[in-house]
Structures are given as C-alpha cells and as structure tokens.
Amino acid sequence: MHRRGIAKIYGDKAILEGTTVDEVEKYHRNTLLLAAEKANTGYAELEMRRRAHEERERTRLEDHRRSVEDAAKRLKF
Numbered sequence: 708m709h710r711r712g713i714a715k716i717y718g719d720k721a722i723l724e725g726t727t728v729d730e731v732e733k734y735h736r737n738t739l740l741l742a743a744e745k746a747n748t749g750y751a752e753l754e755m756r757r758r759a760h761e762e763r764e765r766t767r768l769e770d771h772r773r774s775v776e777d778a779a780k781r782l783k784f
Contacts, residue, residue: 709738 715722721739723731731739 709734714739 710725713724713726715724721743723735726735
C-alpha cells in the first residue's frame with residue numbers, strides 16, 4: 708500500500724498527498740512513526756557530534772592561547 712513520493716515534510720508536519728485517513732491509519736502510521744524515530748535518533752547523534760567537535764575546538768584554541776601567552780612571558784627584550 709505504500710506509494711513513493713506522496714509524503715512531504717513541512718517543519719514538524721508530515722503531509723501525505725493522494726491518500727485517505729483510513730489508509731494512513733491502516734498502513735502509513737507505523738511507517739511514519741518509525742521514520743520519525745529514526746530521524747530524531749540521527750539528529751540527536753549529529754547534534755552530539757557537533758557539540759563534541761565544538762568542545763574539542765574550544766579546548767584547542769584555549770591551549771593555543773595559553774601556549775602563546777607562555778611563550779610571550781619567556782621573551783625578554
């Protein structure tokens with residue numbers, strides 16, 4: 708009963724074109740729930756990786772800043 712190309716996503720809404728409420732209830736509901744769960748899981752993983760990357764970058768920059776400050780303190784003119 709699944710047909711390709713009938714689903715559109717607008718923000719937090721899924722629109723199924725060319726189907727009936729009965730078909731959604733009988734056939735599409737479970738697929739939509741699984742797809743939303745998979746998308747949410749993927750997004751959470753992506754967000755976790757992004758935050759970890761930002762933290763590594765922040766640490767790298769802070770280490771660099773500290774290194775430059777230490778080197779500057781050692782320089783005497």
